[in-house]
Amino acid sequence: MGTVARGQRFEEQILVHLDALYRAAVRLTGTSADAEDLVQETCLRAFQAFDQLKHPQAARAWVFAILRSVFLREADRQSHQAIRQGIEDLPGAILTKALGEEDASPERQTLLQEIWRTTLALPLPYREALVLAHVGGFSYREMADILEVPLGTVMSRLFRARRMLRAALTGARGQAVPVEPGR
């Protein structure tokens, strides 16, 4: 396969998902700078392994699996505390920069900001599930493949993640939903 044709295919099958990859990366890493690094590294790894992608229709799930793998590897290198600090330092403006005029009411901004903060504070297994469902738009089965867990675990994590979000949004943080042990 020629280099040009390979590059063209990579554009069509992988880089077309760049926006979603970045959104997922922001929610995994907690900062836009780390998210950019994560997406760049993911694309580089995907490009190097691109010939092993046999089915273009699986490209989205494939590159998300690589994104997760790169993220987990980096997260292992860093301390958990460092990641949490990044989450706490998030600029609130990141939520509002792309809001349309009709959506820019203070109440809505506050709500979305609370969702953002709560999502980032979720334990990683739940955060991953939410990101794949709402950023990636994957089915339970695809999520199970990416996360390498049974289907029931995907459903359980999604359910609990949403319960935790709901509890946070209604100010009922004290009624914590039981969570699985961390990785």
Added chain:
Amino acid sequence: MTCPELLQAIDPYLDDELSVLEVLRVQAHLLRCEPCWTAITSEARLHALLEAETLQDQPPSTLRERIRERLAAVPAGLSSLEPPHQPFMAPYAVLVGAVLTAVLVAAAMLVRLPGPSALPPFIEEVASKHRAYTEAGRPVLDVKTGDVAQATAWLAGRLGFSVKAPTRLRSGERLLGGRVSSLADAPAAYLVYERDDHPMSLFVARRPASGLSEENKRTVEGMELYTGRADGLTLVWWEDNDLIYAAASAAGSRDLTEFALLCLRGRSSAAMDRLHPTSFPVTRTPNAEGSSRTWQRIRRRAPSYLAVTPPHGVP
């Protein structure tokens, strides 16, 4: 559908994970139950907010260009970096290629393989799913077990039909587990084996109404098998009562033919025994107590709106 059942089904309903029948049951309940309607409306708002929140961020305009620059700097021909979790890929690729060639030459003496154009669509689907399940990463399984009886019992409870898989495996062969899959839009059982580092897939579904093409049909040791090749894979399929079985592997047609005969007869064929004078280790067969525990666990874990029925004989 009861209210507790509906509450369990809210997430799958909003995530578009229910079958048409289940959706109709949910909607029928909502029409006559205001509390459930309120609950699902509230949950739908949360889903909508989550969707809206995820759309807030856009990557910097320079990110795409920076990625392109980094990709352009990758030396030509460097494409061997393995993606995460590809247990069935290299380093055996070269050895596998050589063995595969030898096996295929030998196999051609046993079974004449038709061209790929002769394959029915559901067999092409088998090839595609075998690739997807075994190449995109570690096979993701609903039930991970090397116990054939446990895996087939689990599948029978989910699918409503019994899968006849060989309980005696060949030397170097082991069951990794199974999952619920689909073939031609119908539910299908999926079992994956590993044999000498090759993944081997077995799909079992109800026989399609269209029947099987005589073009692919071969008779091996009195058994009717259908064989073909697609995308570097060998495919063997056969009928057993009202079910169709389809196996896929890159390991060669002799391997798969032998496996098919094991499924059909529950033992190795005499001819294959002569070709492979190896022992056939017997896998552990769970006793009734083990099966019962398994089903209790499945019942506990399954959502209540999924009817989990153990196979006959399991308490």
